[in-house]
Amino acid sequence: MAVGIQRPAMADIEAGVIDLSFLPGLSDPTDLRIPGPTPLPPAVIGAMRAPMVQHRSPEMMAFYTETLRLAREMHRTSGEVLIWAGTGSAGWEIPIVNLLEPGDPVLAMVNGDFGDRFAKAGIALGLTVNRIDIPWGQAVTEDDLRTALAAFPEAKAVFLTHNETSTGVTNRVPELTRIAHAAGAMVFLDSVSGVGAIPLDMDAWDVDVVLSGSQKAWMCPPGLTIMAFSPETLARAEGLEGRGYARYFFDLASSREAARDGTTATTMPLTLVYAFRAALELLAAEGLEVAWARHARLGALTRERLSALGLALFADPAHASDSVTTFMTPAGYTAGSLRDAIRDVSGIEIAVGQGPVKDTVNRIGHLGWVHEADMLRAFDAIGETLRS
Ligand SMILES: Cc1ncc(COP(=O)(O)O)c(C=O)c1O
Structure with a gap:
């Protein structure tokens, strides 16, 4: 074999010949529904x-x-x-x-x-x-x-x-x-x-x-x-x-x-x-305004589905964000225990609150590379957690 330049062997990584299991995102992957960092599309990877x-x-x-x-x-x-x-x-x-x-x-x-x-x-x-x-x-x-x-x-x-x-x-x-x-x-x-x-x-x-x-x-x-x-x-x-x-x-x-x-x-x-x-x-391929419309749909869907699960939304509905939704952590949970329970049920990761509402609200991100199906999985997981 020629000595000199070694070409990157991506296939070896994919085949597991090169072990990267020390990386937390590989050893214990979660479906990220936090408001950032957001999942990476295959083209970005x-x-x-x-x-x-x-x-x-x-x-x-x-x-x-x-x-x-x-x-x-x-x-x-x-x-x-x-x-x-x-x-x-x-x-x-x-x-x-x-x-x-x-x-x-x-x-x-x-x-x-x-x-x-x-x-x-x-x-x-x-x-x-x-x-x-x-x-x-x-x-x-x-x-x-x-x-x-x-x-x-x-x-x-x-x-x-x-x-x-x-x-x-x-x-x-x-x-x-x-x-x-x-x-x-x-x-x-x-x-x-x-x-x-x-x-x-x-x-x-x-x-x-x-x-x-x-x-x-x-x-x-x-x-x-x-x-x-x-x-x-x-x-x-x-x-x-x-x-x-x-x-x-x-x-x-x-x-x-x-x-x-x-x-x-x-x-x-x-x-x-x-x-x-x-x-x-x-x-650019999606179209900026089409992307805005996708986020508007996901924001409305999130507010509708969380409300249907009996969760109270935190933000003034007149100014609710279409990229992240915050809801009151339901009785019986802290923000952290609800997040952990959802992760245990589904592998889906939502976020806790910040500052004075750190323990009393949860946040769910719907921005970036995200589509209806991703959000529906998250609502199912939240519903299942609340019922269990
Ligand atoms: C609105 C807003 N501003 C600033 C920041 C800070 O960004 P970073 O944590 O990348 O420094 C964040 C991070 O979440 C944010 O959401």
Whole structure:
């Protein structure tokens, strides 16, 4: 046999000749119905088998340029999409350090655990954060924001969560953005569990920054921070170059310069970018609006079936999310014991609550690569568990 390059032997992995049983996802697989990470479609798994390449090659640069174009299409923006190795939380930090200066006043609209963390990121980074707490399960109303801005007109930005994954509530972004802009504040939108699943029209809604992570409706493993910036926001960031926050890895200017050349400022996380591209192709083939409609159907079906099982929904029905549903843990269970019982009956994994409702609500994800049949299996499992 020739000595030298060893070709990857995928067949050996599949045949069990190469033992990977130490991986928890292989030794004890579950049917994931948590709100992220979400299951990976075969095309995404297949893409991650592609070997490493010279990441600054012309072919790779053409590939990456097209990947960013598709990502812009999925945000519906003529601005720019940039990608960093990171998770959703890095997406809070990036607009802060590139578009604001230490001490700047911002308004954080908090209606769940992720809004809370966004506010805390601002505090940790030295902003003057005025935080407005809205009861969990409720959406941020136009009045909430109008009143908050009237009392805090100096706010330079509003931190807003598109889809509060901890409560299963979707905020009304277009209306809230109009109010923020009328008061001269930018909108930094956390759409980690929104983009790709529920309507987001960045340009038409005039949102300044949209941040997300790869592991939700993007149908990829965790590990990419995906950021979309409007053209006005990019111009504003240029005005802050050389002042404001010290930054290196998350510097917008160097990332933009690299992206213009079809690459990233540091070594590209190739496998995750392959995965992301495959997911974008899937979304484009399905059609973004068709994907939104699929999620709307799954959201309605989930609310209907859980209610039919006698479970009380947690989120205000007028603002219930179509990517994650939260329900009150029924009597006789804690959130954790119900999750465990469902897993024991069916191998299906749902989630517990977060923050103050950690033990009293359960969450079920219906975002990304998910179809009616997947959800019907989950409802059957929940019903069987409750009857047993
Ligand atoms: C709305 C929202 N924002 C931010 C995050 C944080 O993302 P990560 O855990 O990838 O840092 C999450 C994660 O679930 C989320 O749902």
